[in-house]
Amino acid sequence: MxxxxxxxxxxxxxxxxxxxxxxxxxxxxxxxxxxxxxxxxxxxxxxxxxxxxxxxxxxxxxxxxxxxxxxxxxxxxxxxxxxxxxxxxxxxxxxxxxxxxxxxxxxxxxxxxxxxxxxxxxxxxxxxxxxxxxxxxxxxxxxQIGNSNSNNSSTGEMKTLSRNTNLRSEPTTKASAVLYLANTTLYVLQEGVAQADGYTWDKVRIRVNGKEGYMINKNYK
Ligand SMILES: [Zn+2]
CATH class of the missing domain: 2.70.70.10 (Glucose Permease (Domain IIA))
Known part of the structure; x- marks a missing residue:
């Protein structure tokens, strides 16, 4: 890598x-x-x-x-x-x-x-x-740059976060969270994969290390 x-x-x-x-x-x-x-x-x-x-x-x-x-x-x-x-x-x-x-x-x-x-x-x-x-x-x-193409059923669209944002290990606010700093970039692997805590969740992958997790739909900008 x-x-x-x-x-x-x-x-x-x-x-x-x-x-x-x-x-x-x-x-x-x-x-x-x-x-x-x-x-x-x-x-x-x-x-x-x-x-x-x-x-x-x-x-x-x-x-x-x-x-x-x-x-x-x-x-x-x-x-x-x-x-x-x-x-x-x-x-x-x-x-x-x-x-x-x-x-x-x-x-x-x-x-x-x-x-x-x-x-x-x-x-x-x-x-x-x-x-x-x-x-x-x-x-x-x-x-390390994760392979953005593997395992990717959607367009792999990349977003750049403009503020500190939590990526969750599961699609719920109670799941363990990892804080990502502003300017972290990520691919949206799949939109609307789950409903939990009153939110719709997307599955995403962080560009630099390939980590996957869940973020509240449209809330990661
Ligand atoms: Zn210098």
């Missing part, structure tokens, strides 16, 4: 996306992450569109995501293993973490630029990876 995270194992988020501060645009356009394992994996399947040096970003690699045409930037690298035009996948080690450019310590600055590929036109990389946009320690093993 793979993840949308460019690091593997235990890693730390050391600076959040869009934190206000002393950046050229006034906010942090990516997310900073550090890890004992220095290997940097591509966070998507796609094509290397650029590699090079920038006084701020240091050694950097840009990969264009096949799926949505957005640009994934991997910065401050000590080593670049790929070259322009090369095809990469989530299992490709594309570079080695470093502290080149404007950096105070070894870390990866990972940012996702929208189709414009312009500075400060970004998507939230934490949302893409399925992790909280919050300083803390995480383990990539908890954010």
């Amino acid at each position: 793979a993840t949308n995270i460019p690091l593997t194992g235990v890693f730390r988020v050391t600076c959040e996306f869009k934190k206000k501060g002393n950046w050229a645009c006034g906010w942090h356009t990516g997310i900073d992450m550090a890890c004992d394992n220095d290997k940097i994996y591509s966070s998507c399947d796609g094509e290397v569109t650029r590699t090079g040096w920038d006084d701020s970003y240091g050694n950097f690699i840009v990969v264009k995501n096949d799926t949505d045409g957005k640009y994934h930037w991997f910065c401050h690298l000590s080593k670049i293993n790929v070259s322009k035009g090369q095809r990469v996948s989530r299992t490709s080690v594309i570079g080695i973490m470093g502290s080149t450019g404007n950096s105070t310590g070894k870390h990866l600055h990972f940012e996702i630029r929208n189709e414009s590929n312009k500075y400060a036109d970004n998507s939230n990389p934490a949302e893409y990876m399925g992790i909280p946009n919050k300083i803390g320690e995480y383990n990539s093993a908890n954010y």
Whole structure:
């Protein structure tokens, strides 16, 4: 299984996306992450569109995501293993973490630029990876991408939660609940599978770890 995270194992988020501060645009356009394992994996399947040096970003690699045409930037690298035009996948080690450019310590600055590929036109990389946009320690093993197609009798429509929401182990409010943070994405496997506690329940699957459970119909947005 793979993840949308460019690091593997235990890693730390050391600076959040869009934190206000002393950046050229006034906010942090990516997310900073550090890890004992220095290997940097591509966070998507796609094509290397650029590699090079920038006084701020240091050694950097840009990969264009096949799926949505957005640009994934991997910065401050000590080593670049790929070259322009090369095809990469989530299992490709594309570079080695470093502290080149404007950096105070070894870390990866990972940012996702929208189709414009312009500075400060970004998507939230934490949302893409399925992790909280919050300083803390995480383990990539908890954010494996579930197979969204197996066992899926419906369209597998994906929803992005806009607030903290409980997924239930059974279709009732009395069942054990797991809190999912805002920006968690999920597939609706089947709508209206049960009636309980005065609600209609849908069966859903969390994208990042493949966990299945039940949520109150139309109440998970
Ligand atoms: Zn950064």
